[in-house]
Amino acid sequence: MDRVIERKKWNSKRLLTIGGVTALVGLVAGSVMLTSGKSKLNVDTERITVSNVTKGSFQEIIPLNGIVMPVTTIYLDAVEGGRVEKLFVEDGATMKKGQPILKLANTDLELSLANEETAVFNVLTQMQISRDNARQNTISKLNQMAEVESGLKEAERVYKLNKKLYDQKAIGLQEYQKSENDYNYAVRRKRLTTQILNQDSTAMNQQTQQSKESYAHMKSTLELMRKKVGDLIVRAPVDGQLTSLDAEIGQSKQKGGRLGQIDVLSGFKVRVDVDEHYITRVYNGQTGDFTLGNKTYNLKIKKVYTQVANGRFQVDMQFTGAMPKDIRRGQSLQIRLALSDETQAVMVPKGGFYTQTGGNWIFKLSEDGKTAYKVDVQLGRQNPDYYEVMQGLKAGDRVVTSSYENYGDMQELVLK
Template sequence: MDKVIPRKNRKFRYLSIAIGVFLVLAVIVFFSFNSKRTLNVKADELSIQKVEKAYFEDFVVFQAKVEPLNVMLVNVTEGGSVKEIFVENGAMVTKGQSLARLYNPNTELNYLTQETAIIEQINNLNTGKLNIRNQELNLTKDLVLIEHDYNDAKRLYDVNAKLFAKDVISKNDWNTFKESLRFQEERRKTIQQSIQKEKQSNQVQISQINHSIQTMEKSLDILRNNKKNFLITAPASGRLTSFEPVLGKTFQAGESIGKIDSKQGYKLAANVDEFYLEKIREGLKGQVEFKGKTLEVIVTKVIPEVKNGHFIVELAFASKEDITLQDGLSFGVKLVLSEKNKILVLPKGIFSQETAGKWIFVVKGNKGEKRFIKLGRENPSYYEVLEGLKEGESVVISSYSDYKDIEELSIQ
């Protein structure tokens, strides 16, 4: 008799296999996420330096150019093309000396037109003033005639008054003489009042006309002086620089055509990185090298306006001795921002470009371990170490461009 053999449950076997595979994958994932990302590098590819305690001097080095202490620009008042050149660049000039002459036919024609119009207006005003005087003269002539008529009437009145008293003339004739005198008297009085008012009015008009004529004459003088602006003259005495006109070259009104150094001294001017804006202030001292000597300079002005990531600093030489300088010379300035003191420092390197100074590889044996740090002040040679590093530790300060996602270096 055959024996029935029970069939094994395959579902249980599949479930066991799945659980096993899941556990293996979980272990692989766990170790992949928790293991350090390591990169093999050659020792000669790295720059390794030690963290040490050293005297740290907070300073900044930058290039500064010599500029005249007092410079006056030579500006073009009336635009035009260069017609004549009287001096050369670099020459010593005196105030008012002719430097160059410009020419602009359109502007000169415009000046001539304006001058003609102003002269015509002045002539018209003078003609109006003459007419007023003529009117006043005519009234005066009329008054002379009226005075003559009045005197005749008065003479007849006086003569006939005596005759009437002796009954020589009739009353009607007497009344005629009386009426004639009254009429002439009223006529003379009216004309005198008219002449007086006319003179007052004429004085006001003539005063206004004279004022207008004076204003136009001033405008005419200004216009004629403006015609002289085509001649460019030195606004001050000194050395002429940046003066490079070319015959036929056109300059616009207000454009600078040169500079004049009044030879009253020099200063240093520099464009400094905006990083140092809060650190540099007036009164800070620095040094420059000149003809084998170390000269002291001092910050005299800080212009805080930032342009293209830089601001302007002006410095003066502290020494009172006569220093022969020339406009345009360049000096390397070392500006001291704080006194020397001994602190923990890290040599500067380009690693900070990728890490922003927040972490670094610390070398132990043949391993470089990633460690977070905190840096403080800096100068061209060192960073100040605030946290994360100890004296004597070695660190990688070369480029981290290939190590940004690496946590450990295996140094071979």
């Protein structure tokens, strides 16, 4: 008799299949859980900087580098070209106005001066000769006039006498007419002589005036030439310190070439380099300060140079109030330039975190201080110490402000 064999519900093959599927589902679920959870990193609190977010007075300030310069600088250029023949002083010397600095030699210019002096001397000599000739001519004309006037008087006397005698029938008509003709000739001769004398006098005056003008012009040219030769000796235009002297004995200098400069020592200014990013926010009258010898000194922008070179532009700042006694030309200063007035703001201290985050997020500590997690923030203005917090943080929050360079894409820091 046959026996019914009962079929087994859980054989080994089915058990293996179910186990494999279960393991696979578990693996997938574990992977999903691991990838969907926050990535964490254990961090030693001694190796990070934790700062408090505060609220208080905030002023936007940018740090800048400034160079101390004389308040006035006068450049020395070669008015005339030439070869450096003599140096009277050395670079750095304190000068008085008019004191000689160096002498240039220019043979062509000196020869031109000698020729001009000779020409002026010749003109002067010719003027003297012309004046003597004119004087002699005038004397001759005056003598001639004297003779004419004497002849006229004599002719007039004879004419009047003969007229009486003729009226009295004492002389004949022919003798009377001769005396009348002689008288009329003497009158005409005097009139002509007077006209000639006046014309000569006018011509002489014109010639004298032209000679004077020509001489004056040549003399002016001579003075100009002498001045040009005199400019071969370069002198200090004002009292001050000679700096940047660029001249050596025997060196040739072109006309208009830079020889050096005179720094007026009556005061100093500070020339500051500013990033072109701030060109629309920097203007005359803005204030700044710097610290030197544990004292703070105030400055004010006097002039803005709007020309941009290599991404930067320059401003000149003058002292307002006291000036450091031991300040020197060329000295570097760390200037703090204020771009805004003081306002109340939420602030976070500056730190290395900004390099990795760009100010878009920050690690904020939990209330118990055991972890720090990412939060989105918006930072605004800045000064050397703080960033202005626009949103994402409030006063009293604690944040990690040190560098995030080793944190990668971590979402949470576990503080140990």
